[in-house]
Amino acid sequence: MQIKKTREGLLARLDHMFTDREFFMRANGQVRFLTISGKLQKRVAMIVSAIVGLWLIITLAMTVNQLTVTSERMALAEKEAAVNSSQSRVAEYKKSIDGVAQDLIQRQDAIEQITQQFIGEEAGAEAETLTETEKKLSENTKKISAAFPEAAELARLEARQIAFAQRLTRAAMKRTERAEAAIREFGLNPKKFAASSTEAVGGPYIPFFADGERELHPTLERLNNALLRMDQLERTLLTIPSAMPADITMMSSGYGYRRDPFTGGGAMHSGIDFKGPHGQPILSAAGGKITHAGWKSGYGKTVEVTHGNGLMTRYAHLSKIHVTTGQKVKQGVQVGAMGSTGRSTGTHLHFEVRLNGKAVNPRPFLEANTDVLKVQAVARQRTNAPKKRAEKSGSSRG
Structure with a gap:
């Protein structure tokens, strides 16, 4: 009911706006009357409104189209910038x-x-x-x-x-x-x-690679x-003893069968005897660990150096001992002085080489040719190189 009243009110207002109107015109002494009806006014108003509406629609469409083109251009510019950026990244990479x-x-x-x-x-x-x-x-x-x-x-x-x-x-x-x-x-x-x-090895398992699979x-x-x-x-x-145990050249008794100097009977001589002056330095024939430094029955003052792999050298009849049990020594380090202690008839060095507890002839060890000694020297240089670098690094930090 309310809508109907509102509609009738709007129609009444339109009728009031578009009433019949009369216009008069005077020309050459004559007056003429022109009447414009309300219906004609309504028609003209509708035509004008339609033209204005159409113009607005066209203008709006053109505006939307322009905005769309602008948006597409912006998107293309962004893509171009992205491509340029990728090329830049590739160049940097x-x-x-x-x-x-x-x-x-x-x-x-x-x-x-x-x-x-x-x-x-x-x-x-x-x-x-x-x-x-x-x-x-x-x-x-x-x-x-x-x-x-x-x-x-x-x-x-x-x-x-x-x-x-x-x-x-x-x-x-x-x-x-x-x-x-x-x-x-x-x-x-x-x-x-x-x-x-390589028999005595062990330790925890730590993979070389982090994932443990590669x-x-x-x-x-x-x-x-x-x-x-x-x-x-x-x-x-x-570990093989190859250096002379002293600066001596005279061998007074060899390895193997000999006549015992005290009893005169046949006996097994388990080493080599070197004659020299009393107090002459006795040197380790190879690097190792001192496993005996003291008196030994029949040998007198004795030093034993264990070199590893079952090898051991024995230096007997010493006048003095310069090392202690448990001490580590390198090849050429003085372990004692020549003497005549123990079962000895005069100043000399009794030198033994033992493999797995059994005495072997020392001569092949002490008579190694130049080529063998060269191979040993090269190996010694390589194995000592990490220690020297570590010592040098430690001194530089200190």
Whole structure:
């Protein structure tokens, strides 16, 4: 009812707005009347409203279209900026790869120099000839470089590292062969002799990689095994007494059967006697640990040095003892002075070499040829190098 009244009110207002209107016009002394009805006014108003509405709709459409084009342009600009940013990131990433590659190459250069210093001439000699594997690595590197130019430097570095590991493996195997040959020169079996040095091992299991699942590359695993074998045999070689126990050249009694100087009967002499002046320094024939420093029945004042792998040297009839039990000594360290204590007929050194508690002839140990001594010296230089670097580092920090 209320809506009907409102509608009727609006219609009444429109009728009031568009009433019949009369206009008069005077021209040439005549007056004319012009009548415009309310219906005509309504029609004209409707036509004008329609034209204005249509104009508004067209204007609105044009505005919306312009806004859409502007939005699309902005989106395109954002995409273009994103692409430019990606290209920038790729360029920066490429620079980063190049920088990492250069750092790794410098590090590899340093590793090879250090390796040649401590492995010796073998590593350098192995680098002079290319193996078939290294040739294949070179070909693969060229293919990778052609397909992925950004990774070319890293591919070359990878090939270089694998080739380096293989050369190092061959060098370690050569060193191992020389150590084995040197051990045989002392009358010892390198396989049995070196095996005893690995019997007492242990410790907690700590994976090399954090996830505990990955394994070493086969080339690196082969290198690791070769270096471990080389290290084992060279350290074993260093436990063999090969230095003269004193600065003497005269041997007064050899190893084996002899006539006993006190009873005149046949007896087994378990060592070598060296004649020299009273008080002459007696030196350790190899590095080791002092396991006896005192009086021993029949031997008088005696020092025994245990070298590992079942080897022990005995220095008897001393006038003085310069070491204590439990002390560690290096090759050439004075352990006592020559004398004539115990069952002795005069000033001399009784020198024994024992393997697993059994006396063996010391002569092969003391008469090692120059090549064997050279192999020992190289092994000693390598094993002492980490200690020297640690001592140098400690003194620099202090």
